Amino acid sequence: MIAVLNGPNLGRLGTREVAIYGTASYADLVAACRQSAIELGVEVDVRQTDAEGQMLGWLHEAADTAEGVVLNAGAWTHYSYAIRDAVALVTGAGVPVIEVHLSQPAAREDFRQLSVIAAVVAGSISGLGLDSYRLALRALVER
Numbered sequence: 001m002i003a004v005l006n007g008p009n010l011g012r013l014g015t016r017e018v019a020i021y022g023t024a025s026y027a028d029l030v031a032a033c034r035q036s037a038i039e040l041g042v043e044v045d046v047r048q049t050d051a052e053g054q055m056l057g058w059l060h061e062a063a064d065t066a067e068g069v070v071l072n073a074g075a076w077t078h079y080s081y082a083i084r085d086a087v088a089l090v091t092g093a094g095v096p097v098i099e100v101h102l103s104q105p106a107a108r109e110d111f112r113q114l115s116v117i118a119a120v121v122a123g124s125i126s127g128l129g130l131d132s133y134r135l136a137l138r139a140l141v142e143r
Contacts, residue, residue, distance in 0.1 A: 004133065007049065007055055100133055
């Protein structure tokens, strides 16, 4: 099973800053991940939370149960050392994590250009909308 974990504000896709994130809804994101999983022959568990503690619990769970993690940590990407440490715990358990972003953080505000989790993930895919997720799932399957 591959865990697809989404952080703050991603549940508001389709209505939140559509010029940046597009018109695809969170339901569209879930459907795209599930369809990709079917095509790749894997199971996915897609989740979203606005609560950092809940995300930490899901990452801890993934260290014990997942074969891989696709992580869109949202704003936590840029400042949460707790998320970074939990990701390091997951990768330390031998579970690869791929960081994804719908938009291209490097082309946005200065504070978004830093990822505190980048150093502890297997790779990062950004700026491709829902395709960021599809490519991350493919990359995990092909590992």
